[in-house]
Amino acid sequence: MENARIIIVEDEPIISADLAMYMKKMGHKVIGKAYNSERALDIIAIHQPDLILLDVNIEGTKDGIEIAGIINDKYKFPFIFITSYSDKETLDRAKVTMPYGYIVKPFNERDIVSTVEMALFRISSEKQGAKLDKKKINDISTSNLTRKEFEILEDILEGFSNNDLASKHFLSINTIKTHVKNLYMKLDVNNRAAVITKINKL
Numbered sequence: 001m002e003n004a005r006i007i008i009v010e011d012e013p014i015i016s017a018d019l020a021m022y023m024k025k026m027g028h029k030v031i032g033k034a035y036n037s038e039r040a041l042d043i044i045a046i047h048q049p050d051l052i053l054l055d056v057n058i059e060g061t062k063d064g065i066e067i068a069g070i071i072n073d074k075y076k077f078p079f080i081f082i083t084s085y086s087d088k089e090t091l092d093r094a095k096v097t098m099p100y101g102y103i104v105k106p107f108n109e110r111d112i113v114s115t116v117e118m119a120l121f122r123i124s125s126e127k128q129g130a131k132l133d134k135k136k137i138n139d140i141s142t143s144n145l146t147r148k149e150f151e152i153l154e155d156i157l158e159g160f161s162n163n164d165l166a167s168k169h170f171l172s173i174n175t176i177k178t179h180v181k182n183l184y185m186k187l188d189v190n191n192r193a194a195v196i197t198k199i200n201k202l
Contacts, residue, residue, distance in 0.1 A: 002027055002028075003027060003028060003029060004028040004029070004050040004051055004120055005028070005029055005031045005047070005048070005049050005050045005051075006023050006028050006029065006030050006031065006049060006050065006051050006052070006053065007030070007031060007032045007033070007034070007040075007043055007044060007047060007049040007051075007052045007053070008020060008023075008030055008032070008033045008034070008052075008053045009033075009034045009040040009043075009052060009053065009054045009055055009058055009064065009067065010033075010034075010035070010053065010055040010058070010082065011035045011036060011055060011057075011058050011059040012055075013035070015055075015082075015105070016033055016035070019053055019082075019112065020033070022109055022112045022113065022116075023116070026113060026116065026117075028116075031047050031049060032044075032046075032047050032049070034058075035058075035059065036058060036059040036060035037058050037059070037060030037061055037062040037063070037064075037066075037067055038060050038061065039060075040054075040058065040060070040067055041062075041067065041070065044067075044071060044075060044077065045075075048077075049077055050078070050120070050123065051077075051078050051079065051080065051100070051116070051119060051120060051123065052071065052077055052078070052079040052080070053079070053080055053082055053116075054067060054068060054079045054080065054081055054082065054099075055081075055082050055083065056081050056082070056083035056085060056090065056094065057083060057084065057085065064081060064083070065081075065090075065093050065094055065097060068081070068094075068097040068099065069097055072097060072098070078100045078119060078122075078123050079099055079100060080099055080100050080101035080102070080103060080115060080116065080119055081094050081099045081101070081102045081103070082103045082105065082107070083102075083103075083104060083105065084104070084105040084106075085104075086104045100118075100119035100122060100123065100159060101115040101116070101118065101119045101159050102115075103115050110191070110193065113193050114191065114192045114193035114196070115159070117193055117196040117197070117200075118156070118157060118158075118159045118192060118193075118196055119159060121157055121196050121199065121200060122157060122158055122159060125157070132150070132153065132154055132157070132199070133202070134150055136202050137150065137153070137199075137202075140187070140198065140202070141186040141187055142185070142186050142187075142188060143186055144186075145183065145186060148169070148179060149179055149182060149183045149186070151169070152165060152169070152176070152179050152180065152183060153183055153195070153199075155168065156180070156183075156192060156195060157195070157196065157199065162176050162177060162180065165179075165180075183195075
């Protein structure tokens with residue numbers, strides 16, 4: 001998805017500015033910024049974003065996970081959590097809101113780009129009701145993907161981390177890393193962002 005409309009909900013101005021810069025470099029438009037939960041809910045109600053970058057520990061009367069619950073109930077806009085918290089309690093609360101990604105601070109540009117691209121691909125696919133065409137994937141691969149590699153590719157495009165993949169497929173993390181490495185080799189890429197870019201061109 002190109003020229004996506006993005007809302008940034010982040011109470012640290014420097015981080016908010018960095019996120020806006022990354023979105024602009026990716027060709028997307030930031031249509032609103034909020035530094036607290038009250039302003040965030042106002043902006044979300046006014047605009048029709050394609051994606052929201054949502055800080056979990058936002059200032060105000062509600063935290064980001066509570067805002068996510070409201071988004072799901074009233075608007076159905078997709079969002080990615082951005083947080084400095086990665087403890088089990090926070091993750092458990094966050095997971096039930098079905099985010100399109102989860103980025104832990106401190107992050108770098110690659111973290112943001114790859115997660116946003118994967119989220120936007122998933123959003124676009126859901127809107128189109130599209131499924132990956134295995135034949136098209138094999139046509140651009142150096143050799144045909146195995147059934148498991150194709151399943152892992154689908155999950156990568158859904159935003160699954162290696163740990164998520166290991167849990168879903170009941171495989172060790174090392175086995176997952178081997179599958180992912182083989183997948184990258186066959187697609188002639190070296191990271192998740194490059195996978196998204198290549199698949200988007202099909």
